[in-house]
């Protein structure tokens with residue numbers, strides 16, 4: 001049974017993947033959740049946008065309205081840094097389970113560190129996944145993982161977060177300009193405390209003995225404004241109404257931008273918060289890096305923010321909400337959370 005404290009931590013402790021040959025029953029998902037990917041020849045393809053293209057802004061807005069996801073090239077993040085962040089993440093996940101567990105995230109706390117997503121507690125089955133979340137400096141945890149050799153990991157994660165933050169700002173400014181939201185209404189980016197409104201999730205999906213019945217991440221939308229994904233290999237799928245699940249093609253140079261619930265709410269439902277999931281495979285260890293960015297925790301977000309909404313004459317489809325309150329709704333209603341904010 002264990003103590004109550006052990007029980008509270010149980011759902012965030014990943015399987016010791018290196019020690020199992022067959023998949024335990026608790027990881028087998030019902031067929032409807034792991035159903036097949038669309039295989040028609042007329043599959044619509046997710047937009048690929050070059051940020052240096054003079055038409056990039058227009059193409060990004062179109063992609064936000066129709067897909068809620070696009071692949072971005074010409075983003076200026078050095079290829080070397082993208083490779084380094086991936087290899088540092090791999091180094092971390094290759095550590096023995098007992099070492100990784102020394103940095104286990106605390107349920108209910110600011111969930112930095114190692115473990116499964118806290119949302120696993122409300123899922124019917126377990127995930128073939130382990131993660132490590134960083135918010136700002138990773139030094140305290142890196143020192144525990146590698147007492148004599150932690151600087152390289154920290155430097156890489158610091159630099160990557162710095163570059164991601166700049167890219168997010170560029171994209172958000174472009175999007176807000178289109179929505180008519182003025183810079184004065186959102187001074188989030190210049191606030192030094194804003195680092196806590198972003199998190200870098202390192203995701204690991206080890207080779208799985210029974211991949212068709214397992215899931216890396218279940219169908220979900222992100223709560224973020226937007227998420228910048230570095231997914232060097234295939235496994236991410238998105239859901240499109242009328243088509244089904246579509247596999248995202250791996251493009252080593254591209255970053256994938258997916259919109260989250262807060263941009264959907266802010267745009268008064270105009271932009272898509274894309275439903276996505278991660279499938280696992282038998283052959284290789286898949287690693288991905290997801291940089292999530294939110295509004296400040298207690299900032300009251302309303303569609304288009306009140307001034308622009310009044311000017312535009314639109315009727316608000318969502319009520320004003322803070323991220324703090326939304327987290328509570330998400331924990332309860334998961335992928336359906338946004339419908340509980342409707343007016």
Ligand SMILES: O=C(O)CCC(=O)C(=O)O
Pocket residue numbers: 201203217222229231235236276278288289290
């Ligand atoms: O691993 C991936 O490709 C996606 C990860 C993801 O959806 C997330 O971290 O929210």
Ligand SMILES: [Fe+2]
Pocket residue numbers: 220221222276
């Ligand atoms: Fe996601």
